[in-house]
Amino acid sequence: MKLTDPTQTLAALIRCRSVTPAEGGALTTLSTMLSELGFANDRVTFSDEGTPDVENLYSRLGTSGPHLMFAGHTDVVPVGDEDAWTQGPFGADIIDGEMYGRGAVDMKGGIACFVSALARVIERSGTPKGSVSLLITGDEEGPSINGTEKLLAYAKAKGETWDAAVVGEPTNPDKMGDMIKIGRRGSLSGTLRVDGVQGHVAYPHLADNPLRGMVSLVEALLDPPLDAGNERFPPSNLEVTSIDTGNTATNVIPARATARFNIRFNDQWTAESLAAALRERLEQAGKATNTRPGREPVRYSVDFDARSSPSFLTRDDALIEALSEAVKQATGQTPALSTTGGTSDARFIKDYCPVVEFGLVGKTMHMVDERVALSDLEILTGVYEKFIEGWFERQSAGAEAR
Numbered sequence: 001m002k003l004t005d006p007t008q009t010l011a012a013l014i015r016c017r018s019v020t021p022a023e024g025g026a027l028t029t030l031s032t033m034l035s036e037l038g039f040a041n042d043r044v045t046f047s048d049e050g051t052p053d054v055e056n057l058y059s060r061l062g063t064s065g066p067h068l069m070f071a072g073h074t075d076v077v078p079v080g081d082e083d084a085w086t087q088g089p090f091g092a093d094i095i096d097g098e099m100y101g102r103g104a105v106d107m108k109g110g111i112a113c114f115v116s117a118l119a120r121v122i123e124r125s126g127t128p129k130g131s132v133s134l135l136i137t138g139d140e141e142g143p144s145i146n147g148t149e150k151l152l153a154y155a156k157a158k159g160e161t162w163d164a165a166v167v168g169e170p171t172n173p174d175k176m177g178d179m180i181k182i183g184r185r186g187s188l189s190g191t192l193r194v195d196g197v198q199g200h201v202a203y204p205h206l207a208d209n210p211l212r213g214m215v216s217l218v219e220a221l222l223d224p225p226l227d228a229g230n231e232r233f234p235p236s237n238l239e240v241t242s243i244d245t246g247n248t249a250t251n252v253i254p255a256r257a258t259a260r261f262n263i264r265f266n267d268q269w270t271a272e273s274l275a276a277a278l279r280e281r282l283e284q285a286g287k288a289t290n291t292r293p294g295r296e297p298v299r300y301s302v303d304f305d306a307r308s309s310p311s312f313l314t315r316d317d318a319l320i321e322a323l324s325e326a327v328k329q330a331t332g333q334t335p336a337l338s339t340t341g342g343t344s345d346a347r348f349i350k351d352y353c354p355v356v357e358f359g360l361v362g363k364t365m366h367m368v369d370e371r372v373a374l375s376d377l378e379i380l381t382g383v384y385e386k387f388i389e390g391w392f393e394r395q396s397a398g399a400e401a402r
């Protein structure tokens with residue numbers, strides 16, 4: 001295999017059936033490629049009660065600093081309706097300039113391009129002056145319990161430290177060069193429960209309809225807006241995802257109502273400050289009587305999920321510049337610096353070193369006929385090549401200036 005050719009490195013990875021949590025040969029294939037480039041591989045399996053064991057890979061080239069990390073995952077989501085695929089989901093077939101396969105963009109493609117970029121850099125000018133490591137999990141599309149979070153802690157315990165990281169998840173909405181992610185919104189989910197008294201709709205004075213109280217409480221969650229956003233982040237947003245009583249009759253007032261909601265929040269909040277603000281809103285709204293004339297305050301409880309994720313913003317200008325400059329050179333486009341979208345494993349990495357994200361175009365991820373244009377593979381390989389060289393140059397220039 002020619003490691004400098006991303007169509008070859010990607011085809012080898014796509015042909016491994018690594019549907020979460022199966023390793024499927026993907027980490028073995030990647031380790032073999034990395035050994036060829038001089039990396040030292042460390043394969044480690046993590047376990048936790050109630051979740052499947054997951055294999056992970058930490059691989060490092062070099063022993064000195066500065067130290068650049070590339071992070072990603074070789075696991076993929078299930079193929080779904082396999083008959084609906086026009087090409088085999090693990091075949092890596094190329095039709096009209098596009099390679100088909102589960103994981104083509106999310107995110108075996110990102111990994112393949114990084115490996116090929118590194119192979120080109122090494123071929124052209126030798127190993128970088130410092131270290132490069134790959135931190136690769138098989139648990140990103142699953143519960144994410146036996147993956148990146150544990151692998152980072154494991155590597156740190158062995159003395160590993162990093163100066164910067166890039167995550168190769170698909171970040172471009174339409175075309176290569178659209179968008180770099182320099183942070184992410186946080187996520188917090190909650191459940192609101194209102195208790196009433198069940199009864200006949202014709203005799204409401206004998207009952208207490210929990211939906212009356214629920215309407216006031218939900219309105220208080222939605223209005224006024226949480227904030228107006230800022231330079232780097234869109235406004236925080238709360239979505240109510242269900243309001244349910246389990247009631248199928250139109251002549252029965254239900255005994256209780258439950259609402260579920262999720263907030264995607266910017267860096268003006270922590271999960272704690274947000275939960276406190278929402279509890280305060282509910283407390284005030286629970287006392288209001290407009291929807292429940294003459295009644296006692298609403299009887300309710302609210303619970304926030306313990307597994308929230310924080311918002312973060314990367315402030316390492318040299319890292320952001322090195323990546324933006326590489327994207328500009330390879331695509332001719334100035335990428336937007338964005339914090340939009342869902343959460344990613346960058347939320348764990350940001351506790352260890354500054355992290356940015358750039359990868360392929362995300363349009364077909366998780367879909368039937370997931371596929372990537374070969375020209376996009378070439379562009380991303382070019383971006384990573386220029387990024388690796390530019391980042392190490394900036395590091396040595398910075399060291400001389402110091």
Ligand SMILES: [Zn+2]
Nearest residue numbers: 106107140169
């Ligand atoms: Zn992914």
